[in-house]
Amino acid sequence: xxxxxxxxxxxxxxxxxxxxxxxLPTFIGEKNAKYLSELLGGILPTQTINLGLDLKGxxxxxxxxxxxxxxxxxxxxxxxxxxxxxxxxxxxxxxxxPSAKDAxxxxxxxxxxxxxxxxxxxxxxxxxFKVISDGQPIVIQLKKQIVEKIxxxxxxxxxxxxxxxxxxxxxxxxxxxxxxxNHIVVDLPGIKNANRAVRLLGETARLELHLVDDSVSVADxxxxxxxxxxxILYEIKRDPxxxxxxxxxxxxxxxxxxxxxxxxxxxxRFGGPLNQPxxxxxxxxxxxxxxxxFTATHIGKRLAIVLxxxxxxxxxxxxxxxxxxxxxxxxxTLEEAHDLALVLRSGSLPAPVKxxxxxxxxxxxxxxxxxxxxxxxxxxxxxxxLFMIFYYRLSGLLADIAMALNIIIIFGTMVMLNATxxxxxxxxxxxxxxxxxxxxxxxxxxxxxxxxxxxSVHDAVNTGYARAFITILDANITTLIVALILYQFGSGPVxxxxxxxxxxxxxxxxxxxxxxxxxxxxxxxxxxxNRLSI
Amino acid sequence: MVQxxxxxxxxxxxxxxxxxxxxxxxxxxxxIGHLIIKGPKLGIEFKGGTSIQIEFSKPIKVTxxxxxxxxxxxxxxxxxQNIGNSNRRFIIYTKVSTSSTTKSIEDAxxxxxxxxxxxxxxxxxxxxxxxKIGKExxxxxxxxxxxxxxxxxxxxxxxxxxxxAFGAILALIHDVLITVGFLSLFxxxxxxxxxxxxxxxxxxxxxxxxxIFDRIREKVKSNRKLSNVEAxxxxxxxTLSRTVLTAGTTLFVVLSLFxxxxxxxxxxxxxxxxxxxxxxxxxxxxxxxxxxxFKGPLIPEKKEEDSTDRFKQRIEYDLKQRGG
Numbered sequence: 001x002x003x004x005x006x007x008x009x010x011x012x013x014x015x016x017x018x019x020x021x022x023x024l025p026t027f028i029g030e031k032n033a034k035y036l037s038e039l040l041g042g043i044l045p046t047q048t049i050n051l052g053l054d055l056k057g058x059x060x061x062x063x064x065x066x067x068x069x070x071x072x073x074x075x076x077x078x079x080x081x082x083x084x085x086x087x088x089x090x091x092x093x094x095x096x097x098p099s100a101k102d103a104x105x106x107x108x109x110x111x112x113x114x115x116x117x118x119x120x121x122x123x124x125x126x127x128x129f130k131v132i133s134d135g136q137p138i139v140i141q142l143k144k145q146i147v148e149k150i151x152x153x154x155x156x157x158x159x160x161x162x163x164x165x166x167x168x169x170x171x172x173x174x175x176x177x178x179x180x181x182n183h184i185v186v187d188l189p190g191i192k193n194a195n196r197a198v199r200l201l202g203e204t205a206r207l208e209l210h211l212v213d214d215s216v217s218v219a220d221x222x223x224x225x226x227x228x229x230x231x232i233l234y235e236i237k238r239d240p241x242x243x244x245x246x247x248x249x250x251x252x253x254x255x256x257x258x259x260x261x262x263x264x265x266x267x268x269r270f271g272g273p274l275n276q277p278x279x280x281x282x283x284x285x286x287x288x289x290x291x292x293x294f295t296a297t298h299i300g301k302r303l304a305i306v307l308x309x310x311x312x313x314x315x316x317x318x319x320x321x322x323x324x325x326x327x328x329x330x331x332x333t334l335e336e337a338h339d340l341a342l343v344l345r346s347g348s349l350p351a352p353v354k355x356x357x358x359x360x361x362x363x364x365x366x367x368x369x370x371x372x373x374x375x376x377x378x379x380x381x382x383x384x385x386l387f388m389i390f391y392y393r394l395s396g397l398l399a400d401i402a403m404a405l406n407i408i409i410i411f412g413t414m415v416m417l418n419a420t421x422x423x424x425x426x427x428x429x430x431x432x433x434x435x436x437x438x439x440x441x442x443x444x445x446x447x448x449x450x451x452x453x454x455x456s457v458h459d460a461v462n463t464g465y466a467r468a469f470i471t472i473l474d475a476n477i478t479t480l481i482v483a484l485i486l487y488q489f490g491s492g493p494v495x496x497x498x499x500x501x502x503x504x505x506x507x508x509x510x511x512x513x514x515x516x517x518x519x520x521x522x523x524x525x526x527x528x529x530n531r532l533s534i
Numbered sequence: 535m536v537q538x539x540x541x542x543x544x545x546x547x548x549x550x551x552x553x554x555x556x557x558x559x560x561x562x563x564x565x566i567g568h569l570i571i572k573g574p575k576l577g578i579e580f581k582g583g584t585s586i587q588i589e590f591s592k593p594i595k596v597t598x599x600x601x602x603x604x605x606x607x608x609x610x611x612x613x614x615q616n617i618g619n620s621n622r623r624f625i626i627y628t629k630v631s632t633s634s635t636t637k638s639i640e641d642a643x644x645x646x647x648x649x650x651x652x653x654x655x656x657x658x659x660x661x662x663x664x665x666k667i668g669k670e671x672x673x674x675x676x677x678x679x680x681x682x683x684x685x686x687x688x689x690x691x692x693x694x695x696x697x698x699a700f701g702a703i704l705a706l707i708h709d710v711l712i713t714v715g716f717l718s719l720f721x722x723x724x725x726x727x728x729x730x731x732x733x734x735x736x737x738x739x740x741x742x743x744x745x746i747f748d749r750i751r752e753k754v755k756s757n758r759k760l761s762n763v764e765a766x767x768x769x770x771x772x773t774l775s776r777t778v779l780t781a782g783t784t785l786f787v788v789l790s791l792f793x794x795x796x797x798x799x800x801x802x803x804x805x806x807x808x809x810x811x812x813x814x815x816x817x818x819x820x821x822x823x824x825x826x827x828f829k830g831p832l833i834p835e836k837k838e839e840d841s842t843d844r845f846k847q848r849i850e851y852d853l854k855q856r857g858g
Contacts (some may be wrong), residue, residue: 064665195638202635354633356667358660365587365658372796380790384783391536423798424727427791431734433783443747445776450540474693474744479737483684488734489678494730
């Protein structure tokens with residue numbers, strides 16, 4: 001044999017060996033692959049192909065971080081702050097209204113003469129704002145780059161918090177990634193209790209301790225006589241026997257004493273007369289100091305424990321509480337207490353999140369899909385294989401082997417790239433099977449033509465391959481363009497379709513052209529046939 | 535040797551162009567007309583909503599299921615689809631979706647079903663898409679289709695003359711319209727998978743067209759005396775057997791996906807089925823006649839040789855050197 005033929009043969013064998021090794025575990029199972037690899041001294045890969053959620057079951061979530069609310073939180077803090085400062089400067093402000101829509105605060109002063117004084121305070125103490133109207137009302141706007149920064153940080157922080165929660169929840173191979181400006185995509189494969197997981201991830205979990213303002217009666221507050229630094233929050237009580245829900249209003253100070261970011265740890269404990277679960281939390285040193293001082297000076301007052309604007313309990317401060325420890329009691333079930341501790345440990349979300357898309361796939365449906373997809377692929381491939389042998393005899397068999405090799409390369413590459421196989425991806429592979437033989441059909445038809453016009457076997461084969469190659473290249477490139485666009489713009493399962501098609505097309509050029517040509521070369525050189533089985 | 539198309543056969547395709555174009559226009563008019571009158575049936579990923587797939591342990595009647603849920607606000611105008619023939623698997627579609635992380639649509643469904651059917655069912659799949667992301671998917675799908683057409687137009691313009699590019703793109707648009715029309719006629723939903731299928735058809739159809747164009751170009755270059763009509767007839771005739779074979783093998787697979795792939799792959803494989811037939815047909819009957827719309831030789835004689843020609847010449851030369 002010629003050296004070039006030898007080289008080609010060796011390349012083909014190496015490719016088959018490498019991709020075959022990566023494909024094998026998927027078909028024989030990870031356990032068998034490990035056993036086999038150990039027998040051979042641990043050189044074989046044992047990783048199986050990554051199945052998409054549609055085949056394995058699990059939850060796919062697209063969340064939107066409501067970044068406007070993070071901006072609003074900053075605005076309302078600034079508005080509160082400004083109001084205090086105006087008060088200190090003896091400037092009477094009627095209303096100070098933050099608005100998230102255009103990131104502005106409107107300040108209505110009682111006396112127009114104070115406008116300049118107020119603007120001076122704003123200019124010197126609120127560098128993040130610019131004054132856009134100095135009339136009545138004064139309108140100040142949060143600078144654009146600050147708004148962008150707040151939004152960006154909110155999304156980044158939200159991703160961290162969610163990732164944290166997912167990890168603590170104990171999901172194998174989860175993905176939490178940012179998508180677009182303020183979207184987060186979360187994939188939780190193989191999860192059983194999807195709704196619980198979703199609830200857990202989406203909980204804002206903003207814990208705050210507010211002083212209950214006993215100087216104002218609740219009835220007065222509800223009738224509009226609410227002091228400007230107070231707010232009304234509700235305690236929601238659920239009757240454990242009837243399930244009836246009652247809302248109890250409380251007047252509390254707007255400014256929280258302790259916020260959730262001071263929490264370092266939270267655990268489920270049991271206690272009380274009924275040995276019920278509750279959540280014990282620990283504060284960092286700063287929080288502990290504030291807490292100790294505050295409780296020392298407010299003995300006899302009540303402190304409301306507020307989670308996401310709902311009061312869980314409002315115990316009376318009996319004595320100074322040192323050591324930075326506190327507890328949240330309520331009528332928790334064990335699961336609720338466990339989840340609450342988890343979200344407190346993992347930190348609060350900087351802004352609420354909304355669900356844009358949620359796909360929950362039960363594991364049994366995944367199995368049905370794999371079974372059907374496999375069946376469809378086998379039947380389709382079988383029809384193609386038999387037809388090729390019927391039509392092109394031995395050459396057809398060669399094309400079939402090339403097609404099998406193509407499938408091995410697709411699976412092997414996907415394992416290597418850690419790509420995900422989805423149901424449309426399986427369809428993509430099946431389709432590649434149909435199209436993979438196209439290249440060989442093109443070549444064989446050409447060879448037949450060349451044989452018909454009287455060329456020798458050797459020449460007909462060479463000319464057939466050479467002439468068909470350009471066409472094959474053109475055809476594969478156009479389809480490849482489409483596959484790549486699918487990969488780029490598709491989401492989840494469709495991406496999987498794009499990737500299997502792209503790999504299949506690239507592999508096709510190798511299997512249908514290089515591989516089959518090598519076999520032809522060997523046969524032509526060794527046996528010098530004067531007839532072809534084509 | 536088994537042969538589907540007799541070698542050396544020369545069919546006068548050009549003379550059939552008028553009939554073919556008429557048939558195509560009628561099919562497109564019917565399909566797209568249906569689409570416009572009825573409106574596109576968008577899958578929930580495009581319009582927002584929730585679909586819940588449930589499986590019962592024993593067969594039930596659709597009316598029983600409908601009665602169980604019709605009094606609920608969420609499911610009052612929902613659609614129920616029976617999957618397979620066992621009367622055990624159903625999909626309930628509702629336009630309602632929720633962005634809340636604490637309440638879910640399936641939690642609203644469960645008590646309704648439990649009341650009527652007890653514990654004889656389980657939820658297999660829940661697919662919920664908010665209206666906002668639905669719009670995003672829709673935009674992305676359209677961008678992807680337009681971008682693919684554009685990329686292919688550019689590629690063919692680079693590899694062939696403008697009139698070939700024009701023909702190929704018209705054929706592609708033809709295939710997309712036919713497929714979309716048939717999807718509408720047969721009541722299939724437009725889902726992300728279907729968009730993926732349409733893009734695949736775009737790739738497949740252009741592939742087919744290129745093979746024929748390549749042969750037409752080869753015919754013109756090897757014999758300058760050939761008339762345009764004759765070059766086209768020969769180009770199509772000589773590649774006919776390949777065209778039929780490839781369509782055949784691909785159809786085997788797509789049919790298999792359609793019949794055995796289960797509910798999840800139905801829409802996608804139906805689109806592929808229609809698209810591949812249309813793609814094969816349009817390469818012959820749409821892409822090629824467009825070449826005749828322009829006057830003058832198919833390939834200008836004095837045109838600089840492109841790299842393909844040089845490559846082919848080198849191959850010819852190599853073959854001669856080897857004594858071929």
